Each structure stands twice: as structure tokens, then as C-alpha cells.
Amino acid sequence: MDQRISLITLGVADLGRAMGFYSGLGWEGSSPDGDVAFYQAGGMVFALWSRAKLQEDSAVADDPGGWGGITLAYNARSPAEVDAVLAEAEAAGGSIGRAGAATFWGGYSGVFIDPDGHPWEIAHNPYWTINPDGSITR
Amino acid sequence: MDQRISLITLGVADLGRAMGFYSGLGWEGSSPDGDVAFYQAGGMVFALWSRAKLQEDSAVADDPGGWGGITLAYNARSPAEVDAVLAEAEAAGGSIGRAGAATFWGGYSGVFIDPDGHPWEIAHNPYWTINPDGSITR
Numbered sequence: 001m002d003q004r005i006s007l008i009t010l011g012v013a014d015l016g017r018a019m020g021f022y023s024g025l026g027w028e029g030s031s032p033d034g035d036v037a038f039y040q041a042g043g044m045v046f047a048l049w050s051r052a053k054l055q056e057d058s059a060v061a062d063d064p065g066g067w068g069g070i071t072l073a074y075n076a077r078s079p080a081e082v083d084a085v086l087a088e089a090e091a092a093g094g095s096i097g098r099a100g101a102a103t104f105w106g107g108y109s110g111v112f113i114d115p116d117g118h119p120w121e122i123a124h125n126p127y128w129t130i131n132p133d134g135s136i137t138r
Numbered sequence: 139m140d141q142r143i144s145l146i147t148l149g150v151a152d153l154g155r156a157m158g159f160y161s162g163l164g165w166e167g168s169s170p171d172g173d174v175a176f177y178q179a180g181g182m183v184f185a186l187w188s189r190a191k192l193q194e195d196s197a198v199a200d201d202p203g204g205w206g207g208i209t210l211a212y213n214a215r216s217p218a219e220v221d222a223v224l225a226e227a228e229a230a231g232g233s234i235g236r237a238g239a240a241t242f243w244g245g246y247s248g249v250f251i252d253p254d255g256h257p258w259e260i261a262h263n264p265y266w267t268i269n270p271d272g273s274i275t276r
Contacts, residue, residue, distance in 0.1 A: 001163040001164055001165070001212065001223045001226055001227070002164075002212075002272050003164070003165045003166065003177060003178070003179050003180075003184075004179050004180040004212070004272040004273075005146065005179050005180070005182070005184060005210055005211070005212065006211050006212050006213035006261075006268075006274045007210070007211035007212075007213065007259075007261075007274070008143065008146065008208065008209075008210055008211075009208070009209045009210075009211065010207065010208055011207030011208065011209075012207075025139040026139055026140075026141070027139070027141045028141065038276055039141060040141070040275070040276060041141050041142050041143050042141075042142040042143070042180075042181045042182065042273070043180045043181050043182075043269075043271070043272070043273025043274060044143070044180065044181075044182070044273070044274055045266075045274055045276050046141075046143060051207045054207065054209055055205065055207075057209075057249075057259070058205070058209045058235065058249055058257040058259065059235025059236045059249045059251070059257060060204075060205045060235070060257060062204060062205075063204070063205055063207070064202035064203060064204045064205070065202055066198075066200060066201070066202045066206060067193065067196070067198045067200075067201055067202070067206045068204060068205045068206015068207060068208060068255075068256075069148065069149030069150075069189045069192065069193075069201070069206060069254065069255075069256070070146065070147065070148055070149065070206060070208040070256065071146075071147045071149075071192055071195075071196045072143055072145070072146055072147075073143075073144050073145035073146075073147065074139065074140075074142070074143065074144050074145075075144035075145065085139045088139055089139070097196065097197025097198070098197045111195075111196055111197045113197070116207065117206075117207075118206075118207070118208065119196040119197060119198060121145075121195070121196065123144075123145075128183075130144075131181075133181070134140050134142040134181070135142075135180070135181025135182070136144045136145070136181060136182055136183055137178070138176055138178060138183050
């Protein structure tokens with residue numbers, strides 16, 4: 001198995017609402033069938049799909065609801081950009097889990113929660129490089 | 139917010155066990171401190187960290203345990219490679235959620251579950267391109 005991830009799918013309650021939120025962040029994607037939506041995100045694809053269908057498709061017997069131990073992160077190029085993205089997410093209908101602040105590891109980060117409860121950490125990590133194409137090198 | 143994801147962190151119960159599993163899949167990463175582990179995965183970083191610490195850091199009030207509506211996927215170059223990756227995951231200590239089989243959307247896929255309950259769909263999608271560097275173009 002090569003060391004890469006092709007796709008991340010977030011389960012959502014209402015595809016239109018979820019697409020509206022990510023559209024509010026400036027993300028452009030499309031739904032071929034009104035059922036699933038795909039967004040090209042660098043070298044991978046980000047998808048939104050019914051949480052119940054994703055559960056069944058993922059061979060998960062029970063969905064207790066809520067968070068499941070996975071967090072996505074977006075690295076910004078400065079602390080000010082972290083704050084700007086958090087403000088953008090709040091304006092788009094997300095909630096702020098924690099405001100931008102210095103972290104114990106020497107960076108700066110905050111968290112927004114999307115309308116389906118999926119957390120995104122927005123971080124400035126001065127030790128990792130963000131390449132011009134947005135890819136990250138640690 | 140640019141249309142990209144920098145980092146995916148999976149919460150785990152035992153970092154050594156989780157690193158052993160991904161090592162069994164041929165993934166090379168390292169832990170700077172014995173607490174978190176990082177793996178370069180194409181243009182992003184894949185991380186393993188204590189689920190309880192990740193919960194707190196992600197500003198998640200309650201963790202009901204189990205799955206939380208996010209599934210990762212790995213696209214393979216053929217149905218035979220799907221079966222090979224599933225066999226590799228089972229040999230490394232994962233469980234098979236569903237065996238490789240034709241899908242309703244015209245591809246071929248199966249699911250393995252990692253030791254912490256995180257599902258990975260392994261798929262051959264004949265409609266999407268896997269570039270030589272492993273990036274996906276839909």
C-alpha cells in the first residue's frame with residue numbers, strides 16, 4: 001500500500017446545507033447526482049455524502065453519533081491567516097470550537113466545527129513548509 | 139480558505155500498536171516525542187495521536203466512542219490491487235469490513251478497519267486517474 005490517501009468523505013445530514021457551508025469557504029465542488037459531492041483538494045478528493053449511506057458503505061455496524069476520533073487540519077501561512085479562516089468559517093455557518101491562540105508546540109491554531117460536527121483545526125506551524133501549490137512538507 | 143487539506147489525524151488508543159499496524163502496510167513515519175506520529179502522505183501529512191488528547195485539542199465536548207462519520211479511501215490501480223491491499227491490511231492486524239467486490243457505481247472496492255476502528259475503503263475507480271505520483275484527478 002503506497003503511503004497516500006486518495007479520498008476523505010465526511011458524512012452529512014443534508015448535502016445542500018453542507019455544500020453551502022463549504023461554498024461559503026470558497027470551495028468549488030459539484031455533485032454528479034445530488035447524492036454525493038466531490039471537491040478536488042490538492043492531490044486528493046474531498047467528498048460529502050449522507051452519513052447513513054457512508055456508514056453502511058464503510059461496513060460500520062453502529063453509529064453512536066457525534067465525533068469519531070478523526071480531525072482534519074488546514075495549515076495557514078501566518079497566525080493572521082488562521083484568524084481570517086476562522087472568521088470565514090463562522091460567517092459561513094460554522095461554530096468556533098476554540099479561537100486562535102498560541103499552542104504548546106510553538107505554533108498558533110484554532111478550531112471550527114462544520115455544520116455536521118466535523119472539527120477542523122486551522123493552524124500556523126512555523127516548522128513545516130507550505131509549498132506554493134499548497135502541499136505540506138514536514 | 140484554499141481548497142486543500144493539510145493534515146488528517148486519527149485518534150488511537152495505543153500509539154505503538156497503531157504505528158505497528160501502519161508499518162505493516164509499508165508506511166514509514168516517525169514520532170518526535172512518543173506521543174504523536176507523522177507520516178508524509180503525498181502533499182499532506184497523516185498523523186496518529188491519543189484519541190483523548192485529540193478530542194480535547196479539537197474542542198469536542200463528548201466522545202461517544204466508535205465511528206464519527208468520516209471514512210478515508212485509498213484508490214488502487216486495479217481490482218487485483220484492491221484485493222492485495224485488503225490482504226496486506228488483514229495480515230497487519232486489521233479486520234475486513236467487506237471483501238473486495240464490484241460496486242453499484244461501476245468500480246470495485248472493499249473496506250478494512252484499522253485496530254482503532256477507523257475504516258478505509260480500498261477502491262478501484264476506473265473513472266478517476268491515479269497520476270504517477272499517487273495524486274488523484276477526478
